Structures are given as structure tokens and as C-alpha cells.
Amino acid sequence: MARMHFKGQAMFRNLSLISVLLLGWALPAPASAEVRIFACEPEWAALAREIGGDKVTAYSATHEKQDPHHIRARPSLIAKIRRADLVFCSGAGLEIGWLPLLMQRGARAKIRPGTPGYFMAAQHVTVREKPAVVDRSMGDVHPDGNPHIHLDPRNILPIARELVKRLSVIDPDNSAVFTANLKKFDKEWGMTLKQWEEEAHDLKNMPIVVHHRSWSYLIGWLGLREIGSLEAKPGIPPTASHLQALLKKAIAAKTRAILRTPYDQAAPSNWLSERTKIPALVLPYTVPRDAKSGTLKILFDDILVKLRQANVHP
Numbered sequence: 172m173a174r175m176h177f178k179g180q181a182m183f184r185n186l187s188l189i190s191v192l193l194l195g196w197a198l199p200a201p202a203s204a205e206v207r208i209f210a211c212e213p214e215w216a217a218l219a220r221e222i223g224g225d226k227v228t229a230y231s232a233t234h235e236k237q238d239p240h241h242i243r244a245r246p247s248l249i250a251k252i253r254r255a256d257l258v259f260c261s262g263a264g265l266e267i268g269w270l271p272l273l274m275q276r277g278a279r280a281k282i283r284p285g286t287p288g289y290f291m292a293a294q295h296v297t298v299r300e301k302p303a304v305v306d307r308s309m310g311d312v313h314p315d316g317n318p319h320i321h322l323d324p325r326n327i328l329p330i331a332r333e334l335v336k337r338l339s340v341i342d343p344d345n346s347a348v349f350t351a352n353l354k355k356f357d358k359e360w361g362m363t364l365k366q367w368e369e370e371a372h373d374l375k376n377m378p379i380v381v382h383h384r385s386w387s388y389l390i391g392w393l394g395l396r397e398i399g400s401l402e403a404k405p406g407i408p409p410t411a412s413h414l415q416a417l418l419k420k421a422i423a424a425k426t427r428a429i430l431r432t433p434y435d436q437a438a439p440s441n442w443l444s445e446r447t448k449i450p451a452l453v454l455p456y457t458v459p460r461d462a463k464s465g466t467l468k469i470l471f472d473d474i475l476v477k478l479r480q481a482n483v484h485p
């Protein structure tokens with residue numbers, strides 16, 4: 172009896188070993204379980220981290236000092252997109268100069284256009300400045316309307332909700348986690364939004380000049396008054412006659428600031444600033460690519476502080 176018991180135990184141990192080996196083959200490797208997100212811009216990588224938590228890894232193709240209209244489709248980016256489970260971009264033509272090339276060279280079937288893995292944020296908000304008729308004379312970018320949608324913080328929530336839908340299809344096992352993270356984010360963002368709007372009340376009708384129309388959504392949200400754009404047409408450098416006319420308008424309107432992103436050329440802003448004494452103001456366009464300091468809340472906090480300073484001390 173005792174002997175049989177011993178034999179039974181040995182047999183059980185062998186069986187366990189075999190089943191562990193078999194299961195090891197059958198189960199996916201847990202190390203690669205996170206959803207790999209290829210974001211075109213740091214703001215979407217930041218949102219993906221808020222909603223995905225430790226169930227995702229998010230990489231941004233561009234950093235905060237880089238012009239998202241124009242980057243090179245480098246081999247390292249092709250390698251990144253090749254491993255992606257979700258591609259998450261602004262869309263509306265912002266990345267037209269480089270994303271299609273990356274997709275063509277590296278995208279797997281599950282992130283091709285029309286699949287849940289291909290997520291263009293602009294399709295889920297109301298796009299501004301959509302031209303009725305498009306031709307080449309209108310400039311070289313934005314025939315689908317203004318793609319700089321993240322700078323209206325009210326746009327972030329519908330995009331976050333759509334992101335949860337996409338993530339839940341890609342990784343259904345963690346759907347409850349994504350939904351819980353969204354609930355938390357939704358509540359906090361709603362409260363912060365209210366606070367920002369109260370603080371920014373005095374910015375209403377603040378006259379500003381912009382370099383490129385990167386700020387249209389921010390302007391719409393805060394009710395700033397856009398006097399003009401240094402670029403007469405998007406993506407095309409300003410002409411001398413356009414600048415002269417803008418100079419007169421900017422002075423007459425008592426413009427408080429000339430806004431540009433860290434990646435816009437400084438020369439047109441500085442030219443206007445020297446002649447009008449209106450301060451040239453560089454505002455952050457997006458969050459830092461670095462995961463620790465890159466949060467959307469910090470971006471809007473920073474923009475509002477800088478705008479209010481410019482409005483008080485012209």
C-alpha cells in the first residue's frame with residue numbers, strides 16, 4: 172500500500188511536468204502581453220498611458236520640439252510600426268507626409284485603415300476649418316480641415332472613450348481595466364476642465380497673432396481673438412506684402428502676443444515683434460515625449476499660465 176502510494180506520487184509528478192511543458196507551448200508568452208501602441212504624437216502616447224495603464228506600452232514617433240507635419244519615415248520608425256498592435260494619430264492629414272509610407276513599409280494587417288488597430292483621433296471630434304473646395308493654391312497642408320485637435324481639451328474625452336473601445340477589441344481580457352481607468356480619467360478631466368475655464372475667464376477676447384494655425388482649437392476653447400496668421404496659407408512661408416498688412420492690423424487690434432510652437436521658425440514672429448513691440452510667445456504644442464513629465468494636464472496648465480502672463484503684461 173505504502174509502496175503504491177509512493178509510485179502514484181512519482182507518476183503524478185511526471186504528469187505535472189509534462190502538462191507544464193505542454194502548457195508552456197500552448198500559452199502566449201506573458202512578457203509581450205501589453206498592447207503595443209505606436210502614437211504619431213506625444214499627446215496620444217500620453218493619453219494611451221492614462222487609459223491603458225500598465226496594460227500598454229506607448230511610443231511616440233515625434234517629440235515635443237519636432238514638427239509633426241514633416242518628419243522622415245526613418246527605418247527605426249518602420250521597425251516600431253511593424254511591432255504595433257494599435258496606431259494612434261491625429262489624422263485629418265497631419266501625418267500625410269510620412270505615416271502612409273510607414274504603414275506601407277511596416278504595418279501588419281491588423282493596423283491597416285478600417286481595422287480597430289488604426290485609430291485616427293480627428294474622426295471622433297468636430298474638425299474646424301474644413302474647406303468647402305480644395306485645390307493646391309490653398310497651401311500644402313490641411314485639405315481635410317485643421318488637424319491640431321488636441322489643443323481643445325474638450326476633445327480629449329470623446330477620443331479617450333473611443334480608445335477604450337479599440338483597446339477592448341484588441342485586448343478583451345483587460346477591457347474592465349481600461350473602462351475603470353477611463354472612468355477615473357473622465358472624472359478628473361471634467362473637474363480640471365471646469366477649473367481651467369474659471370481661471371481662464373479673463374483670456375476671453377485676448378487679441379493674438381499666430382504663426383501657423385496650430386492654435387485654432389485653443390482659440391476656440393478660450394474665446395481668444397485671432398487677428399491673423401503669419402502664414403497666409405498653411406505650410407507656405409509668409410510674403411512681404413502679407414506681413415506688412417498683418418503688422419497694421421496687429422497694432423490696430425492692440426495684440427497681446429504672437430504665438431508659435433517650439434518647432435515653428437522664429438524669424439517671422441521676431442520680425443513682427445521688433446516692429447510692433449508685441450511679445451513673441453512660444454507655447455508648448457504638446458506634452459514632453461518622456462513618460463514621466465508627459466501628461467496632458469501639465470500641458471494645459473503650462474499654456475494657461477503663459478497666456479495669462481502675456482495678457483497681464485503686454
Ligand SMILES: [Zn+2]
Nearest residue numbers: 312383384385
Ligand atoms: Zn498644421
